[in-house]
Amino acid sequence: MAQSSLNHDSLLSDSYSYSEYAEIVVVRHGETAWNADGRIQGHLDVELNEAGRQQAASVADRLSREPKISAIYSSDLQRAFETAQTIASRCGGLEVIRDCDLRERHLGDLQGLVSREAAKTNPMAYKALISKNEDQEIPGGGESIVQLYDRCTSALLRIGGKHKGERIVIVTHGGFIRSLYKWACPDGRSAGKIHNTSINVFHLYGEDKWTLKVWGDISHLHQTGFLQSGFGGDRTSA
Numbered sequence: 001m002a003q004s005s006l007n008h009d010s011l012l013s014d015s016y017s018y019s020e021y022a023e024i025v026v027v028r029h030g031e032t033a034w035n036a037d038g039r040i041q042g043h044l045d046v047e048l049n050e051a052g053r054q055q056a057a058s059v060a061d062r063l064s065r066e067p068k069i070s071a072i073y074s075s076d077l078q079r080a081f082e083t084a085q086t087i088a089s090r091c092g093g094l095e096v097i098r099d100c101d102l103r104e105r106h107l108g109d110l111q112g113l114v115s116r117e118a119a120k121t122n123p124m125a126y127k128a129l130i131s132k133n134e135d136q137e138i139p140g141g142g143e144s145i146v147q148l149y150d151r152c153t154s155a156l157l158r159i160g161g162k163h164k165g166e167r168i169v170i171v172t173h174g175g176f177i178r179s180l181y182k183w184a185c186p187d188g189r190s191a192g193k194i195h196n197t198s199i200n201v202f203h204l205y206g207e208d209k210w211t212l213k214v215w216g217d218i219s220h221l222h223q224t225g226f227l228q229s230g231f232g233g234d235r236t237s238a
Helices: 033-037 050-064 078-090 115-121 123-130 145-160 174-184
Strands: 022-028 071-074 096-098 167-172 199-206 209-217
Touching: 022 145, 022 174, 050 078, 050 199, 071 078, 078 096, 078 167, 115 123, 145 167, 145 174, 145 199, 174 199, 174 209
Parallel strands: 022 167, 071 096, 071 167
Antiparallel strands: 022 199, 199 209
């Protein structure tokens, strides 16, 4: 049975030595114009806007003052990759490793639509999005919640397994991060909004044990600011 916990205190406060797990810092990409407009991105490739670049610089500055990062992985979509490159430039010039398995949820025919108009514009796809059936795929090649969950958890296990005893960064998307929360805290409270460049820290010991140590930390954005809402992978995320 998988074990999970949520602890907002010290990252290294548990009884395990640091060499026994990978510390994975999962960061959502910076803001895009489509985030600001409430337009559904999914696998569509949208660049950061100016606010997003400022957010990326803020999270990069923060991470540069924290313990050493051994590797940086990123979704291959531009909004994540640019965020990751900004972090890399402040954290020793590491090469960013692109990984398409770190992409946002594929949202099928909803991609490119304004989220508040999606129910009217494409009612069939929107009905699939809000379905309580987690095996429901979205018309137009969209992933189900179960397919997204399997992709996200497999990617984290695969990457984390290479970095035991190290601290790494993964830059990804709101829907991906929400799946990781569900994985680490299956019986926990709602994940809430997932803000742009929020920091979420997982300790991965192996397939049978992972802990969520930090969730949704945006203290680095107090000067930069952030969207209070904006689509991020499902009908509830920021």
